[in-house]
Amino acid sequence: MQTLLLGADAVEDHAAMPAVIDAVAAAFAADARENTIMPAKSYVDLPQYNGDFRSMPAYVNTETWDAAAVKWVNVHLDNPRDHDLPTVLGTLIYSDPETAFPLAVMDGTVLTRLRTGAAAAVATDHLAVADADSLGLVGAGTQAYTQLEAISSVRDIETVVVADRDSEKQQAFVDAFADRFDVRAGTIEDAAGCDVLSTITPVESPIVKREWLGERTHVNAIGADAAGKQEHDERTLLDAKLVIDNYEQCTHSGEINVPWGEGVLTDTDLHGELGDIVAGTLSGRSDDDGITLFDSTGLAIQDVAAAHVVYENASADGDGTAFSLVDTDTT
Helix, strand or coil: CCCCCCCCCHHHHHHCCCHHHHHHHHHHHHHHHCCCEECCCCEEEEHHHHHHEEEEEEECCCCCEEEEEEEEEEEEECHHHHHHCCCCCEEEEEEECCCCCHHCCCCCHHHHHHHHHHHHHHHHHHHHHCCCCEEEEEECCCHHHHHHHHHCCCCCCCCEEEEEEHHHHHHHHHHHCCCCCCCEEECCCHHHCEEEEEEECCCCCCCEEEHHHHCCCCEECCCCCCCCCEEEEEHHHHHHHEEEECCHHHHHHCCHHHHHHCCCCCCCHEEEHHHHHHHHCCCCCCCCCCEEECCCCHHHHHHHHHHHHHHHHHHHHHHCCCCCCCCCCCC
């Protein structure tokens, strides 16, 4: 048996967004049904290099497929300046859970971007108003592109407003989508008034005020991925129907982590986890809901789901580079 090597381009080519959204939704539902195994993310801190490694293993068993994987990913803040490398690099090993054979080694950086967008799309599908047609984006980096691609797969988005401190990045985003959407650069306040808002910034002090949000805006809070980070006004978190991806991760390092640690938010303020909504055991948006907010920290089960789509499609198309990685001789 051979292992399939899939680089960033191959991952992109074989990860059709609608299929990734479906797979991620199935993984959330499996998690709610306790058909997943997802140990806590572990960290290897390297202060001497101003960085860290993180390992994210998981097993997912849906109604139609099961798979296991581990992602090895880093955050090295000095990489762009000192080494001309991205801050975040990821590698994923995708394995057959029955035999443990490593079916694929694939780029995890593009995979992470895609599964993050897919998770926001799943949340938007269950929590945004059905006729949502405008999307606001705070942050015009790579994830903003994926947010638009993913969310426009579940809602008929027509108008897009993108806010960013870097006007060149703002304009590049506008130019990239001008032929498909009514897209313009705007302020954070402009973006916050849309039907759906995705925030993708690494800030540690809130930058989106409660009063800027529309009466029934759905928010995907993506940026907070470490303790101390927070993009949204505490009043928003208190007023919104608050949905999280994972209790342990969100209370430690998600959008809610700061007010949670201060005792401003408690269990009674949480509507529940997204997986329960997807599985049908918890309500999504109701007619009486105003603002809804999804706290997305990113889960290993999402990586497994996205990797499953990539591997199956690449295998079917005969793509990737097959190579002998492990010794399978049993004699």
